[in-house]
Amino acid sequence: MEARNLSARYGQVQALAPIDFQVGAGELVAVLGPNGAGKSTLLRAILGLVTNAGEVAFMGAALPRRNPVAVASRGVVLVPEGRGIFGPMTVMENLELGAYRLKDRHERQRRFDRVFELFPRLKERLGQTAGSMSGGEQQMLAIGRALMADPKILLLDEPSLGLAPRVTDEILETLGVLNRSGLPVVLVEQRAPQALKLAHRAYLLSLGRLVAVIDPREVQSHDQLAQYYFA
Numbered sequence: 192m193e194a195r196n197l198s199a200r201y202g203q204v205q206a207l208a209p210i211d212f213q214v215g216a217g218e219l220v221a222v223l224g225p226n227g228a229g230k231s232t233l234l235r236a237i238l239g240l241v242t243n244a245g246e247v248a249f250m251g252a253a254l255p256r257r258n259p260v261a262v263a264s265r266g267v268v269l270v271p272e273g274r275g276i277f278g279p280m281t282v283m284e285n286l287e288l289g290a291y292r293l294k295d296r297h298e299r300q301r302r303f304d305r306v307f308e309l310f311p312r313l314k315e316r317l318g319q320t321a322g323s324m325s326g327g328e329q330q331m332l333a334i335g336r337a338l339m340a341d342p343k344i345l346l347l348d349e350p351s352l353g354l355a356p357r358v359t360d361e362i363l364e365t366l367g368v369l370n371r372s373g374l375p376v377v378l379v380e381q382r383a384p385q386a387l388k389l390a391h392r393a394y395l396l397s398l399g400r401l402v403a404v405i406d407p408r409e410v411q412s413h414d415q416l417a418q419y420y421f422a
């Protein structure tokens with residue numbers, strides 16, 4: 192994926208200054224930065240969920256800029272902030288929604304199997320309502336539902352939000368597994384140290400601007416990372 196001069200605004204307020212942003216084949220790219228930095232806005236701009244300008248190309252062809260459904264059907268799938276699962280519906284129903292347009296029963300089963308392999312806990316809870324699951328399980332469900340759409344690139348907005356460190360580690364580990372299987376990932380995270388362990392590259396945003404592109408191998412310490420944040 193290659194974004195050039197991508198910017199976004201809410202009404203008159205520019206929330207993201209023009210940014211160049213790349214995700215190579217098989218890469219996991221982290222987007223870091225404090226509250227209000229523009230991280231979610233960047234993901235929304237890629238999807239076309241917010242008024243934006245600039246270009247985004249994916250797998251060699253331009254993505255439509257004002258048509259989130261068309262962008263999603265190109266395999267660009269977002270796991271939004273707050274997960275966006277349907278609480279009163281069961282785990283099974285939520286997963287099925289991820290592949291609602293798919294007719295092929297075998298392909299559907301293949302996708303279910305893959306999700307259950309990554310998140311065995313979902314398989315044990317297929318009949319449970321999504322809203323009655325723990326925060327970590329709900330995040331697993333949100334990722335599982337995204338995978339049911341068979342993404343070509345997966346965008347995640349703070350999957351660790353509100354989760355205990357152990358659950359966060361489990362989820363980030365699974366994202367690492369997915370990425371190593373070849374799926375490109377864009378991971379918005381506030382927990383920079385954990386994200387940097389997985390990332391091939393990180394973009395640091397602050398106040399709606401790109402302030403640094405970080406090579407995780409060059410970050411030696413938390414102090415150094417803090418310098419980026421407060422630069």
Ligand SMILES: Nc1ncnc2c1ncn2[C@@H]1O[C@H](COP(=O)(O)OP(=O)(O)OP(=O)(O)O)[C@@H](O)[C@H]1O
Pocket residue numbers: 201204206224225226227228229230231232233272381
């Ligand atoms: N719907 C909206 N209408 C107006 N302004 C918005 C809207 N959504 C976000 N903003 C503003 O855009 C800026 C960037 O917000 P964004 O949600 O992208 O930040 P973020 O980095 O994702 O923060 P957080 O870590 O808190 O999720 C903020 O100043 C925010 O107030």
Ligand SMILES: [Mg+2]
Pocket residue numbers: 230231232272348
């Ligand atoms: Mg956000």
